[in-house]
Amino acid sequence: MTAMQGGEGIRVPDGAEIVGQVGGMPRLWVSLPADEDGFIGMRCPKCGEDFRLHNDDYEGLPESIWCVYCGLSSHKGWFETVQQHDRFLVAVRDFGAQVALRMTNGLSPDGEILFGGRPYRPQPLPPIDEERLVRVRNCGSCRLRYAVFGQHRYCPACGQLPAHIVAADALDAATDRLDDLTRRTGAEAKALREQGVFDQTRTDILIALVSLVETLAKAIDGRPVPRRDRNVFQRLEPMADRFVDAGFADLRQRVNEAIWQRLKVTWQQRHLLVHNDGVVDSSYLENDPTGSAKLGQRLRISDRECRQAIEDTRHLCAAIAALKTP
Ligand SMILES: [Zn+2]
Ligand SMILES: [Zn+2]
Structure with missing residues (x-):
């Protein structure tokens, strides 16, 4: 036997x-x-x-x-x-x-x-037909090639990804979302527009930009935040001041003036979208550097504005990440 x-x-x-x-x-x-x-x-x-x-x-x-x-x-x-x-x-x-x-x-x-x-004749093995990848990712540390189907935070081989990589990835994903909408045509595009998907996507992206900067800045700063300052990383000037106080470079000088001013508009728009359903109020008007907003009017973000905001945020994220690299 x-x-x-x-x-x-x-x-x-x-x-x-x-x-x-x-x-x-x-x-x-x-x-x-x-x-x-x-x-x-x-x-x-x-x-x-x-x-x-x-x-x-x-x-x-x-x-x-x-x-x-x-x-x-x-x-x-x-x-x-x-x-x-x-x-x-x-x-x-x-x-x-x-x-x-x-x-x-x-x-x-x-x-x-x-x-x-x-x-006896064995059965043939069933083939594998799984969802194909959208984009190949390359881990910056271990070079592993992988693909994901949603927001991710870990490399399969080296674990937790650095905050600036997560931020850069989220920015790419935001552009992909806009591109995906732009590709829709005809009746499909019309239906999506009517359902408010276009507006909502841009609003979601603007809100996400501020929160990804907040997460990145918190990680780079690394110091405990007192309760009264808990939103400090949601606001551009206080965030820049806080970094300066801690001996870091001034973010306002690290991104150029035009980008910083546009970022301020984006941050205000996000505030209005989150807290006032995008309806222009007097405090928004006081700070509106574009001078084009009208009281009581509802803010609408165009595709171009949204893409510009993503690119400006990319500059800001790079500047924040670079604070810790001499
Ligand atoms: Zn890795
Ligand atoms: Zn899991």
Whole structure:
């Protein structure tokens, strides 16, 4: 029987192989084909969200990897997608069936495992057809190539991403959202506009810009913030003052004057959108450097303004991140 414990007589489908033995039992290996971009899927066992990794980078990964979204750190083998699991299961079932048949009936004179009088033929492995990536990301520290399907905070290999990388990524995502809307045409674009999706997207982006600057500035500053100053990083001048007080360079001099003035408008617009549904009030009018706002009028952000705000914020984020690099 010893000879029977190996892979003798067992047939495996294309894409699977018997590779050596563990504890006297043959060991099965199942390939995970990469998609056309060379990427394979990963699903976090905790949050259930998917991300993708470049197949060539997978082997070099540490044993334990991070979920890009929730930060779970676990053995990479646990990050299995449903389709990968199904593919593996098909191979394992066929393999198990053949081991059982061989134990019961032995091998035919031709060395085959028989089932119903005929040689056993395993099922082909199901192909993998998962959601394709949108954009390849390259970790700035470890160069790992990966792709995500939402806002992420971790590199699968090195964990928590630096705040300025998260900010730069969110800015790219904001531009992608605008581009996506611009691509819509005809009836679809009309319907989306009517539903307020265009306006809402620009409003959401403006609000997100301020909060991503706040997160980045807090991380770079690193000092505890007294309760009365808890919104200090939501306001440009107080934020710049706070950095100056701590001995950092003056942000107002690090981004050029025109950008700083436009940022101030963006920050005021965001304040109005969050606190007054975008309806121009007297305090907004007092500070309105454009001089074009009218009392009681509702603010509308154009695509051009929104893109400009994203680019200006990109300059600001770079300046904030550079405060800590001499
Ligand atoms: Zn997760
Ligand atoms: Zn990394």
